[in-house]
Amino acid sequence: MLHFSHPVVHPSPPVVGQGQAEVEMVPPAQGQAVQVEVANGDGNAPAGVIMRDPWTRCGLVFRLLQAAFAAAALAVMASTDDFSSVTTFRYLVAAASVQCLWSLAVAILDAYAIVVKRSFRTAGAVIILALGDWVTGTLIFSAACGSAAITTLLSNDFRACSVNPCASFMNATAMAFLSWLARAPAFIGNLWTAVHRIQKS
Numbered sequence: 001m002l003h004f005s006h007p008v009v010h011p012s013p014p015v016v017g018q019g020q021a022e023v024e025m026v027p028p029a030q031g032q033a034v035q036v037e038v039a040n041g042d043g044n045a046p047a048g049v050i051m052r053d054p055w056t057r058c059g060l061v062f063r064l065l066q067a068a069f070a071a072a073a074l075a076v077m078a079s080t081d082d083f084s085s086v087t088t089f090r091y092l093v094a095a096a097s098v099q100c101l102w103s104l105a106v107a108i109l110d111a112y113a114i115v116v117k118r119s120f121r122t123a124g125a126v127i128i129l130a131l132g133d134w135v136t137g138t139l140i141f142s143a144a145c146g147s148a149a150i151t152t153l154l155s156n157d158f159r160a161c162s163v164n165p166c167a168s169f170m171n172a173t174a175m176a177f178l179s180w181l182a183r184a185p186a187f188i189g190n191l192w193t194a195v196h197r198i199q200k201s
Contacts, residue, residue, distance in 0.1 A: 013059035056113050069179035070099040070140065076146075077172035080165045088146040089169070092176060095136075099179055102136045123197030130190040137183050144176035161172035185186045 074096040083089035106129065113119060151169040153159045161167075 025135055056110050056119050060110040061108055061184045062182050063103045065182040066179050067100050067103035069175045070096045073172045073175035076168055080168045082164055088150045092147045096141040099136050101138045123194055126190050126194040130194050133183055133187040137180055140176055141180045147173040155194040
C-alpha cells in the first residue's frame with residue numbers, strides 16, 4: 001500500500017463511473033518511471049485522490065485571518081508598558097499567543113492538504129480540530145471580554161486614560177474579538193463535517 005501523505009490526511013477511494021477508466025497500480029521495473037492515466041481527472045494528482053472538501057480551502061483563509069488578528073492583538077498589547085501589571089491583559093497576551101500558534105499549525109496542515117490534493121477523511125481528525133477550535137476560541141473570547149471590561153473601567157469610571165494607553169488596550173481588545181469572530185465559520189464547518197462523518201460511519 002502506497003502512502004503519499006501524513007496519516008491524518010487520507011485519500012478518497014478511487015471513483016469509477018461512466019466515462020472514467022479504472023486505475024491499476026502496477027509496480028515499475030527498475031529504472032522505469034510510473035505512468036498513470038486518469039480519464040477526466042487531474043493528471044498531477046496521485047491515483048484515486050480527489051479534493052472534495054470545500055472547507056479545506058475556506059478554512060485556510062479563515063485560519064490565516066485568525067492568526068493575523070491574534071498576532072495583531074498580541075503585538076499591540078505587548079507594545080504597552082503597563083500590560084504586565086494587569087492580570088487580564090497578561091491573560092490576553094497568553095490567549096492570543098495560543099490562538100496564533102494553533103491557527104498557524106492548522107493553516108499549514110490545510111495548505112499541505114491542498115497542495116497534495118487530499119482532504120480530511122476521518123471523523124476523528126475533524127473532531128480534534130473542532131475541540132481545538134472550541135478551547136482556543138473560549139480562551140481568546142474570555143480574554144477579550146475581560147480586557148474590554150478593564151479598558152471600560154479605566155476610561156469611563158476612573159478617567160485614567162491620560163496616564164494609561166487606553167487606545168492600545170482598545171485596539172488589542174478589538175483585534176482579539178475579530179480573531180474570535182474569524183474562527184466561527186471554521187468551527188461550524190468542522191462541526192458539520194464531524195457530524196456528517198459520524199453519521200456515514
